Amino acid sequence: MTQIPLNILRIVFLVFLQALVVSRLQVLDGFILPWVYIFAILMLPFETPKWLVLVIAFVVGYVMDLFSGPMGMHMTACTVLGWLQPMVQRILSPREGYEVNQEPTIQKQGLRWYLTYAGILTFCHHFILFFAETLRFTPFFYQLGHILFSAMATVVLMVIGQYLISVQKGRG
Amino acid sequence: MKNIIELIKRHFVFILFVILFIFSGAVLFSSNRYQRAAFLQQSSDWVGKIYGWRDELQRYLRLKEINDQLALENATLRAGMPDNFFVLDTSVGQKEDTLRRQRYSYRSARVVNASVNRENNYLTLDRGLFGGIRPNMGVISNGSVVGVVSSVSDNFAVVLPILNSKFQESVKMKGSGDFGLIAWPPGSDPAYADVRDIPKHVQVNIGDTVLTTGFGSHFPNDLLIGYISEINDQPEENFHRIKILLSTDFRKLSYVQVVSDIFKEEQDSLLNQQRIHDDTDTP
Numbered sequence: 102m103t104q105i106p107l108n109i110l111r112i113v114f115l116v117f118l119q120a121l122v123v124s125r126l127q128v129l130d131g132f133i134l135p136w137v138y139i140f141a142i143l144m145l146p147f148e149t150p151k152w153l154v155l156v157i158a159f160v161v162g163y164v165m166d167l168f169s170g171p172m173g174m175h176m177t178a179c180t181v182l183g184w185l186q187p188m189v190q191r192i193l194s195p196r197e198g199y200e201v202n203q204e205p206t207i208q209k210q211g212l213r214w215y216l217t218y219a220g221i222l223t224f225c226h227h228f229i230l231f232f233a234e235t236l237r238f239t240p241f242f243y244q245l246g247h248i249l250f251s252a253m254a255t256v257v258l259m260v261i262g263q264y265l266i267s268v269q270k271g272r273g
Numbered sequence: 274m275k276n277i278i279e280l281i282k283r284h285f286v287f288i289l290f291v292i293l294f295i296f297s298g299a300v301l302f303s304s305n306r307y308q309r310a311a312f313l314q315q316s317s318d319w320v321g322k323i324y325g326w327r328d329e330l331q332r333y334l335r336l337k338e339i340n341d342q343l344a345l346e347n348a349t350l351r352a353g354m355p356d357n358f359f360v361l362d363t364s365v366g367q368k369e370d371t372l373r374r375q376r377y378s379y380r381s382a383r384v385v386n387a388s389v390n391r392e393n394n395y396l397t398l399d400r401g402l403f404g405g406i407r408p409n410m411g412v413i414s415n416g417s418v419v420g421v422v423s424s425v426s427d428n429f430a431v432v433l434p435i436l437n438s439k440f441q442e443s444v445k446m447k448g449s450g451d452f453g454l455i456a457w458p459p460g461s462d463p464a465y466a467d468v469r470d471i472p473k474h475v476q477v478n479i480g481d482t483v484l485t486t487g488f489g490s491h492f493p494n495d496l497l498i499g500y501i502s503e504i505n506d507q508p509e510e511n512f513h514r515i516k517i518l519l520s521t522d523f524r525k526l527s528y529v530q531v532v533s534d535i536f537k538e539e540q541d542s543l544l545n546q547q548r549i550h551d552d553t554d555t556p
Binding site for chain 1 (some may be wrong): 285286287289290293294296297298299300301302303323324327
């Protein structure tokens, strides 16, 4: 049962980290804009009910919207993310299914699994988010590069974050 | 009915997703960047508070940098104070007309120094060579004569006003058009000047207007100089002794216009040619 407070804490921490620090980074004049807060939704345990994932994602998106510009961007993107997350988990599940009380982490599932899992979800989320932000694709390659590189940055940050946490755990 | 409930139960997550998606999409499309729905606005109060804390922390951490910035800004502002600058005025009042050629152009200037009660008085203007001022240009104020530019530096010009014994200009009486010369008795009242060389057969009255002739090409024709205030004719002289009240109040002079004669060079060179021609012709 320690998973519930841990997840709540993680959500709160990541939302604040995103709003107060990461969103302030100006990498290449905002060309690369990682949204690392979705890490909280990707880290929800396998056993979480689908509807709960959806609701949590929706609420997280709402809070992120409060912190950033126009309302609805993060709500839309996170709703789609919360819907896709269990589906992607099921598609990527090993033949014998996930073990009980497991988390979608690199340590438990392996780097390749995690990159696929995080890559698909992050790209979908970022795609909807950036589209919701601009509502157009006119500089097509710029927008595509914007989405792709931002998603890559998000995934890289999530992987680094996981390694840092595991190092901490190893020391403890 | 049972089937419908069963259907909803089975597809509960998908239905929830559709509802939430439509809701957030509606919010996205209905909200613009400047105005949020009322129920969403409420909770942005504490978001603002959180941002406020963050800013406070950031400001505290950046105090040294902010201090340096403020000091630099102070220095920049101090350097930008108007007193530190000399205004370089290069504007020229000119008008394009294809039927009539403009002969005089005007440049405004400010009197930065003036004397009126000395033997020979001078004015200093805040425009010089860089402002287009050249020696021998006329200086007027409110349409009446002030003086002639005598020397020019890069940024200043010294004017020989009427209130200087070296000032010489031919004048004429309005109406009759008879010529005379204006002179200022050194050290006399700066409000008055004398007009000489107007023959006695010309009828003059107190209150008559005295104008410029345009001969010296310092000034345009028919510019106001003053009004006759006194006539002290002496029986043994052939000319009037006229005292005029100058229309320019030299004690209150602040802004003047400098007149430049565009045709002056042409006129002078023609005269010089004629003189050279005459000199060589006579053996």
